[in-house]
Structures are given as C-alpha cells and as structure tokens.
Amino acid sequence: MKPADTTDHIDSTDMATPTYTPQLQAFQQVVESRRSVRRFTDTPIPDAVLADCLRLAMLAPNSSNLQPWEFYVIDSAAKRELAVKNCMGQNAAKTAARLIAVVARTDNWHEHAQQVLREYPIQPVPKKVKSYYTQAVTMDFIRGPVNALSVAKWSAAQVFRRVKGPIKSPYYTFDDVKNWATNNTALGAENLMLALRAHGFDSCPMGGFDEPAMKDLLNLSDGHHIVMMIGAGERADNGIYHSQFRFDQQQLVHYV
Amino acid sequence: MKPADTTDHIDSTDMATPTYTPQLQAFQQVVESRRSVRRFTDTPIPDAVLADCLRLAMLAPNSSNLQPWEFYVIDSAAKRELAVKNCMGQNAAKTAARLIAVVARTDNWHEHAQQVLREYPIQPVPKKVKSYYTQAVTMDFIRGPVNALSVAKWSAAQVFRRVKGPIKSPYYTFDDVKNWATNNTALGAENLMLALRAHGFDSCPMGGFDEPAMKDLLNLSDGHHIVMMIGAGERADNGIYHSQFRFDQQQLVHYV
Numbered sequence: 001m002k003p004a005d006t007t008d009h010i011d012s013t014d015m016a017t018p019t020y021t022p023q024l025q026a027f028q029q030v031v032e033s034r035r036s037v038r039r040f041t042d043t044p045i046p047d048a049v050l051a052d053c054l055r056l057a058m059l060a061p062n063s064s065n066l067q068p069w070e071f072y073v074i075d076s077a078a079k080r081e082l083a084v085k086n087c088m089g090q091n092a093a094k095t096a097a098r099l100i101a102v103v104a105r106t107d108n109w110h111e112h113a114q115q116v117l118r119e120y121p122i123q124p125v126p127k128k129v130k131s132y133y134t135q136a137v138t139m140d141f142i143r144g145p146v147n148a149l150s151v152a153k154w155s156a157a158q159v160f161r162r163v164k165g166p167i168k169s170p171y172y173t174f175d176d177v178k179n180w181a182t183n184n185t186a187l188g189a190e191n192l193m194l195a196l197r198a199h200g201f202d203s204c205p206m207g208g209f210d211e212p213a214m215k216d217l218l219n220l221s222d223g224h225h226i227v228m229m230i231g232a233g234e235r236a237d238n239g240i241y242h243s244q245f246r247f248d249q250q251q252l253v254h255y256v
Numbered sequence: 257m258k259p260a261d262t263t264d265h266i267d268s269t270d271m272a273t274p275t276y277t278p279q280l281q282a283f284q285q286v287v288e289s290r291r292s293v294r295r296f297t298d299t300p301i302p303d304a305v306l307a308d309c310l311r312l313a314m315l316a317p318n319s320s321n322l323q324p325w326e327f328y329v330i331d332s333a334a335k336r337e338l339a340v341k342n343c344m345g346q347n348a349a350k351t352a353a354r355l356i357a358v359v360a361r362t363d364n365w366h367e368h369a370q371q372v373l374r375e376y377p378i379q380p381v382p383k384k385v386k387s388y389y390t391q392a393v394t395m396d397f398i399r400g401p402v403n404a405l406s407v408a409k410w411s412a413a414q415v416f417r418r419v420k421g422p423i424k425s426p427y428y429t430f431d432d433v434k435n436w437a438t439n440n441t442a443l444g445a446e447n448l449m450l451a452l453r454a455h456g457f458d459s460c461p462m463g464g465f466d467e468p469a470m471k472d473l474l475n476l477s478d479g480h481h482i483v484m485m486i487g488a489g490e491r492a493d494n495g496i497y498h499s500q501f502r503f504d505q506q507q508l509v510h511y512v
Contacts, residue, residue: 046274183438
C-alpha cells in the first residue's frame with residue numbers, strides 16, 4: 001500500500017526551502033557573525049574602509065529620502081578621551097579603533113526636502129513630487145514653536161479621519177519628530193555595523209553614555225539627538241562576553 | 257631622477273584600500289541592490305524564507321538583549337484588506353506578497369529582563385549580571401504611572417552627574433522609552449529588509465499608514481508602537497519609481 005501523501009493538502013509554496021545562493025550564505029554569515037564586541041585589538045580601521053561602511057550606512061532606506069542621519073567620527077585625541085569618559089570608560093569605547101556618534105536630526109527636514117528637489121534624478125522635477133516635498137512633507141512635520149499647533153493638528157486629523165477614512169498619522173510633537181528621526185537613523189546604524197563586519201571589523205552599539213555631556217563635547221544643538229555611540233575595531237580574542245541567545249521566534253512573531 | 261614618494265608623509269594605514277573578499281562583495285551587492293520597491297509580482301514568499309528573514313532580523317543588536325521588537329505578519333484575507341486600506345491603498349501594500357507590522361514594545365522590559373536571566377547561557381547567572389538585570393535595568397526604565405517619577409529622577413540624575421561625573425542618561429518619560437524601543441526595533445527591521453533582498457525578494461518600508469486604525473485592527477495596546485509597515489515580495493519590472501540618490505557623504509559625516 002502506498003503511504004499517505006501528507007503533503008497533498010499543504011500549499012507546496014509553504015514547504016519550499018530557501019535557495020542557498022553564495023550571496024545569501026555570505027549575507028547570513030555577516031549577520032550571524034556580528035556580535036557586540038567589547039574589546040578591540042590595536043589594529044586601526046583604514047579611512048577607506050570606514051568611508052565605504054558609511055557609504056553603505058547611507059544606502060539604508062529612509063522616509064521620503066530626507067536622510068535625517070549624521071555620523072560624527074571622533075578622531076582627535078582630546079575629544080576622544082572625553083568621549084570615552086562620557087561612555088563611562090567602558091571597554092567597547094576605550095579600546096575602539098574608531099568611536100562614532102550616530103546622530104538623528106529633528107531640525108533639517110525642511111532643508112533636506114528642498115535639497116531632495118534640487119538633487120532629484122528627474123529634472124525638471126515632476127509636479128506631483130514637487131508638491132509632495134513642499135506641501136505634504138510640511139503638513140506632516142509642522143508643529144509650531146513649543147508644539148503650538150499640535151492640538152489643532154490632532155483635532156484636524158480626527159475630523160479628516162472621520163470624513164475620509166484612514167489617514168497617514170502626522171507628527172504632532174517634538175517627541176514624534178524625534179522618534180521619526182531615530183527610527184530612520186537606526187536603519188543606517190544597522191547597515192554601518194553590518195558593513196564593518198563584512199569588512200572584517202566589528203562594532204559595539206552603546207546606549208550607555210551621558211547624552212547631554214556628549215552633545216556638549218560635540219557642540220550639538222537641540223536639533224541633534226545621539227541615537228547611539230558605536231565603538232568599532234578588530235575583534236580581540238576576549239572581545240565577546242558570552243554566547244549569543246535570542247527569545248524563541250514563536251514568542252515575537254505573530255501570524256494574524 | 258626618482259619621482260618623489262608622495263606617500264612618505266602619509267600614514268600607510270589611511271591609504272589602504274579595502275580587501276574585496278567574496279563575502280564583502282556579496283554584502284555590498286545586497287545593500288546596493290536593495291531599493292524601496294512599490295510594486296510586487298504575484299510570486300509568494302515561502303514561509304521558510306520569511307522565517308529565515310525574521311530569524312536574521314532578531315539577530316540584530318539590541319540594548320541589554322531586551323528584544324523589545326515584535327513582528328505581525330498579516331496573512332488573513334480579511335485583516336489584509338483592512339490593513340491595505342490603513343496604508344491608504346498604496347501599491348507597496350496592495351501588491352505585497354506579505355505585509356508585516358514591525359512593532360516596538362514599551363511595556364515588556366521588566367518581563368524580558370526576567371526572561372534574559374532565565375535563558376542566560378551561563379547558569380547559575382553571575383551575580384553582576386543578575387544585579388544588572390534586576391537593579392540597573394529597573395533604575396533605567398522606571399518612571400511611575402503617568403511619568404510621576406520623571407522629575408525626581410531627572411533631579412537625581414543632575415546631582416549624580418555633579419558628584420560622580422558622566423552617567424548613563426536614563427529614560428525619564430514614556431516618550432523616552434518609546435524612543436528606546438523604536439531605536440532597537442528599527443535595527444531589527446533593517447536586518448529583515450536586507451535579509452529579504454539576500455533571499456532574492458524585496459521590501460518597502462512604509463511610514464504612510466494610519467497608526468491608530470492599524471493598532472485597532474491588530475488588537476494592539478498602548479504598550480505597542482508600530483515602527484513601520486513593511487510590504488514584501490518579488491520586485492515587479494515597474495516596481496522602482498526612480499534611480500537611487502543620496503546626499504554627499506561630506507555633508508553628513510563629520511570627522512571631529
């Protein structure tokens with residue numbers, strides 16, 4: 001008797017296994033071998049390598065191509081010493097070949113919208129694109145000094161939603177804009193860390209630093225927000241503190 | 257006459273060009289070929305491929321391994337139809353093989369800290385690690401109902417800073433915790449999008465959606481924040497709207 005074909009009722013697509021191309025395997029190796037490295041060797045990161053990593057960082061997707069990210073590479077000895085102190089002297093900062101402040105900007109969306117129009121690959125810029133960057137983007141971000149327009153904007157959004165159905169949630173407050181900029185900048189930061197790995201180097205993203213002190217040191221204004229500090233360099237033998245673990249996928253992924 | 261050796265006074269490290277290993281080239285191709293794709297073909301993404309992409313997403317670095325991310329894959333036809341409406345019917349949602357809500361949690365840091373201790377790879381958990389996850393993490397996140405402790409916490413931080421020097425900036429308000437969770441979750445989202453590309457698929461991260469309506473649809477609480485919607489699938493011929501461009505690196509990278 002033929003054994004029951006248990007796959008009969010299952011969509012064959014769902015049973016497909018991934019195709020392990022060399023590209024996929026290389027990518028998986030980069031992601032799987034990236035660890036938060038807390039001690040680096042004395043080997044420097046060449047400028048050209050760092051520049052390529054930053055280029056790849058800036059290829060991350062970002063909202064409307066407004067690119068609210070900035071990267072401060074702290075190379076001067078004097079600033080470096082203080083920056084390490086502002087990271088409370090942790091090894092990942094102290095031993096890093098390069099120390100980078102990854103910064104999100106909340107104050108240049110308008111300026112960058114104008115720049116996108118100037119550098120847009122299709123010239124003259126199509127009407128729809130032009131009105132998007134002059135009108136829609138402004139409506140999305142504008143909130144007035146000290147969020148003065150927030151309440152009016154929120155009320156208008158509720159009326160719009162009732163009349164028109166779903167609407168894109170605009171940014172009502174400074175914290176909303178900061179959240180938007182952080183979100184975008186983190187995408188770039190992840191590319192940066194993976195790129196360092198692909199180049200044979202490593203990184204440690206740090207949330208443990210004194211943000212006001214670090215902003216003072218780097219001369220940053222209220223429109224700059226340090227999303228994370230990244231220590232980068234060559235992995236030392238004792239650079240990883242324990243084996244990697246993550247919660248079960250079933251706990252954090254929901255099929256609905 | 258021998259030509260002057262112009263490299264004499266330049267640190268040879270700075271002139272080094274990157275070593276183009278096959279792994280680096282594969283990684284660069286993944287990052288460089290990723291675009292925000294707005295139209296997808298009918299080709300489905302196999303479950304095993306999506307599961308591998310989500311596995312790679314969850315290997316992103318994150319603060320203290322607290323993993324505040326969640327991924328809602330909207331597969332049911334009824335929910336899918338409403339979710340597309342909540343993305344204002346945009347093509348990147350409408351034509352996507354899979355539609356994923358990437359969610360940051362502001363309410364499970366304590367629970368996850370406990371879980372990290374239970375699943376920690378070294379057992380019994382070292383004293384320092386245990387006190388970190390029970391005391392330091394709590395001090396970092398606690399803010400009381402309606403941020404009741406924020407002002408006291410902020411004042412204490414100023415005193416500490418004056419006495420001890422630089423201190424890690426704690427989270428004072430709900431918005432601070434939301435920003436922290438968004439930051440972490442975006443790192444995972446970037447891995448997810450790159451992983452899809454490495455698997456031969458594509459994605460479009462969307463900020464253009466009605467967050468309150470989408471949260472209602474997915475039954476999400478105040479502790480859930482939708483960081484982005486991701487449409488994923490196979491790139492259609494007309495899926496990319498214009499060539500990629502970024503601002504000059506010199507504008508956004510500062511060596512200080």
